Amino acid sequence: MSEAERTIETPDDPEDVAEATPEATTAEAAAVDDEREPEDEEPGAGRGRRRIGVLAGVAAFAYLLDLVTKIMVVEWLEHEEPIDIFGEWLRFEALRNGGAAFGIGEALTVVFTCIAATVIVVIIRLARKLYSAPWAVALGLLLGGALGNLTDRLFRAPGALQGHVVDFIAPKYFAVFNLADSAIVCGGILIVLLSFRGLDPDGTVHRD
Incomplete structure (x- = not known):
């Protein structure tokens, strides 16, 4: 494998990945909550x-x-x-x-x-x-x-x-x-x- 291919597959900074993951998770959770709101309003x-x-x-x-x-x-x-x-x-x-x-x-x-x-x-x-x-x-x-x-x-x-x-x-x-x-x-x-x-x-x- 060439140096260029290793550079593309491997993140430059592991901390960036750690910081991005919670944000992505939060965004996904918010999207799920938005989808569920109309069902939860019925009670x-x-x-x-x-x-x-x-x-x-x-x-x-x-x-x-x-x-x-x-x-x-x-x-x-x-x-x-x-x-x-x-x-x-x-x-x-x-x-x-x-x-x-x-x-x-x-x-x-x-x-x-x-x-x-x-x-x-x-x-x-x-x-x-x-x-x-x-x-x-x-x-x-x-x-x-x-x-x-x-x-x-x-x-x-x-x-x-x-x-x-x-x-x-x-x-x-x-x-x-x-x-x-x-x-x-x-x-x-x-x-x-x-x-x-x-x-x-x-x-x-x-x-x-």
């Missing part, structure tokens, strides 16, 4: 915000649907003859209910108003730790239904905290109810099913 915060969005969307839909149907019932059906939907098996009949869902406990209007307000506060607090989409739907149904009936309690006759809820869905051999009651029942059933499956609101799954 809980963004996922939690999306679940809260689902909860809020379901609650808003259930609340607005209940509110609009009650306005229509009061405007067009109250003090009028019931409307048959499926013969005598299902009809629309406007009634005022001072009790809980399906006419239960009409003498405890104020108590049920406080319970509805408490349920709303609990759901809002629980939403901060919510990472499960099914739980978001279930709690959204509960929240929308509770808000719908609470609106009646606060703003309808005979007065604040004692207002009577507007009911209008009247199946045969069953109590008259409204869409808020339906949302509450559906949300409650979904929560029971999720609990049986071991799925918690934070997205974890436990097995008893």
Whole structure:
């Protein structure tokens, strides 16, 4: 091998090589970190915000649907003859209910108003730790239904905290109810099913 070839293959100064190596390593590590940053930004915060969005969307839909149907019932059906939907098996009949869902406990209007307000506060607090989409739907149904009936309690006759809820869905051999009651029942059933499956609101799954 010639002297020129040995000069090309062998570094002039070993210290230069020692100093260059850490810099190259650092640059490579920075490049790897840059590539990984988009994957590491996903964790809980963004996922939690999306679940809260689902909860809020379901609650808003259930609340607005209940509110609009009650306005229509009061405007067009109250003090009028019931409307048959499926013969005598299902009809629309406007009634005022001072009790809980399906006419239960009409003498405890104020108590049920406080319970509805408490349920709303609990759901809002629980939403901060919510990472499960099914739980978001279930709690959204509960929240929308509770808000719908609470609106009646606060703003309808005979007065604040004692207002009577507007009911209008009247199946045969069953109590008259409204869409808020339906949302509450559906949300409650979904929560029971999720609990049986071991799925918690934070997205974890436990097995008893």
